[in-house]
Amino acid sequence: MKRFADTLLVLISAPITLPLALVVAVLVRANLGSPILFQQVRPGLNGAPFRIAKFRSMTDRRDDEGQLLPDRERLTVFGRFLRATSLDELPQLIHVLKGEMSLVGPRPLLMTYLALYTPRQARRHEVRPGIVGWAQVNGRNALSWPDRFELDVWYVDHQSLRLDLLIMWRGVWRVLRREGISQPGEATMEEFKGNPIDRLTFGPGRLLVIGGGGHGKVVADAAQEAGHWSAIEIYDDRYPELANCGPWAVAGKGEGLERSVSPEDEVMVAIGNADKRLALLDRLARGGVRVATVVHPSSTVSKHATVAPGSFIGAGSAVGPGTALGRGCIVNTNASVDHDCRLHDGVHICPGTHLAGDVTVGRTSWIGIGSAVREGLTIGDGVTVGAGAAVVADVADGETVVGVPARSAKANSGADA
Numbered sequence: 001m002k003r004f005a006d007t008l009l010v011l012i013s014a015p016i017t018l019p020l021a022l023v024v025a026v027l028v029r030a031n032l033g034s035p036i037l038f039q040q041v042r043p044g045l046n047g048a049p050f051r052i053a054k055f056r057s058m059t060d061r062r063d064d065e066g067q068l069l070p071d072r073e074r075l076t077v078f079g080r081f082l083r084a085t086s087l088d089e090l091p092q093l094i095h096v097l098k099g100e101m102s103l104v105g106p107r108p109l110l111m112t113y114l115a116l117y118t119p120r121q122a123r124r125h126e127v128r129p130g131i132v133g134w135a136q137v138n139g140r141n142a143l144s145w146p147d148r149f150e151l152d153v154w155y156v157d158h159q160s161l162r163l164d165l166l167i168m169w170r171g172v173w174r175v176l177r178r179e180g181i182s183q184p185g186e187a188t189m190e191e192f193k194g195n196p197i198d199r200l201t202f203g204p205g206r207l208l209v210i211g212g213g214g215h216g217k218v219v220a221d222a223a224q225e226a227g228h229w230s231a232i233e234i235y236d237d238r239y240p241e242l243a244n245c246g247p248w249a250v251a252g253k254g255e256g257l258e259r260s261v262s263p264e265d266e267v268m269v270a271i272g273n274a275d276k277r278l279a280l281l282d283r284l285a286r287g288g289v290r291v292a293t294v295v296h297p298s299s300t301v302s303k304h305a306t307v308a309p310g311s312f313i314g315a316g317s318a319v320g321p322g323t324a325l326g327r328g329c330i331v332n333t334n335a336s337v338d339h340d341c342r343l344h345d346g347v348h349i350c351p352g353t354h355l356a357g358d359v360t361v362g363r364t365s366w367i368g369i370g371s372a373v374r375e376g377l378t379i380g381d382g383v384t385v386g387a388g389a390a391v392v393a394d395v396a397d398g399e400t401v402v403g404v405p406a407r408s409a410k411a412n413s414g415a416d417a
């Protein structure tokens, strides 16, 4: 029924939208260059990827080194006009005809967001994505990501032709009212990095911890203290040789665990090797398994911090406001990660380590026990910071730094030779 109404409306409005699209296409070519379409892979119905097309609204302006300039500088007055009037979305009518999108539905966002949703938020993909959604016509600028997703799920549960007509009407009204108004600062919405912990749901099923080593024990212990799960079971490929992991029985191998997981159960990966941890998290997410977040109740995590699934926050640690932890991160016992830090996927902050504010840590980097990182620094991907180091300058990808102040380990041993 909805497909039929979508198709009908697109065809009926074609005498207006088609010439309009042609005019916009010519203006885009003249003002911003070619290609006139911006294309990107986005999640469609049930998260299945499709290629979305929009009219280009940014130039390809680059700096002297050939790097693209920041979004703000590439968005021209004309581009801003296209976005404010939503004319850049016109090509999506084709996706509606192809059945990849609907006129009304939750906006298709980025593929990377799929792994960050709670099971409830993921329900926004139970319907086809739309050109305009309930979240867009409900005071859109002030809303946080979790609030938007809540509106998307509300829409999924309350879909009707009447509601769709209301949303379309409000959408058109919004465009008309905003016409000509410049929207500074609204160029691009901040990226969704995960949920604040008060938005997460834990349990009520079992917590299945993959990895029966020291870290598995620490995770199981924190989960038991948190008390959200009906049972905690450990899985390790060394089973049955490894029959026990401290007080927790090892229940089986990690291999093929997906098949014995019920929809209420959650799985946590407690493997020290960050690449293995992330690969396993990817596999579980693809298998539709709920990935847990384990937070020790004695830790202090700001409501204004976000945590992606598969991350662990240990006893006595603190995570400050504005900080975002990626997937599969470990903030270990008594560590602190202060305000506005960004930890990319698979980062391990070892026990007793302190990151000052505004520190960025790249994917899978390992910040050794008892080290300190000064504010505002950027540590690259795959970095190792030695135990007890004091990091006072940026660290490049793949480096190992040690000592106080921290220096490249090679330079360190070289100096001694």
Ligand SMILES: CC(C)(COP(=O)(O)OP(=O)(O)OC[C@H]1O[C@@H](n2cnc3c(N)ncnc32)[C@H](O)[C@@H]1OP(=O)(O)O)[C@@H](O)C(=O)NCCC(=O)NCCS
Pocket (backbone or CB within 6 Å): 332, 350, 351, 367, 368, 369, 370, 384, 385, 386, 387, 388, 389, 400, 401, 402, 403, 409, 412, 413, 416
């Ligand atoms: C930095 C580190 C990764 C180097 O490991 P490695 O490559 O095996 O290096 P080595 O142990 O062979 O040491 C190489 C040199 O660096 C020195 N060194 C090693 N670790 C150091 C550290 N943390 N601070 C200062 N110097 C260090 C060694 O003394 C040695 O110096 P030398 O050549 O003058 O003898 C490791 O020592 C380390 O600190 N890892 C962090 C451990 C940790 O935090 N564990 C927490 C688990 S939760």
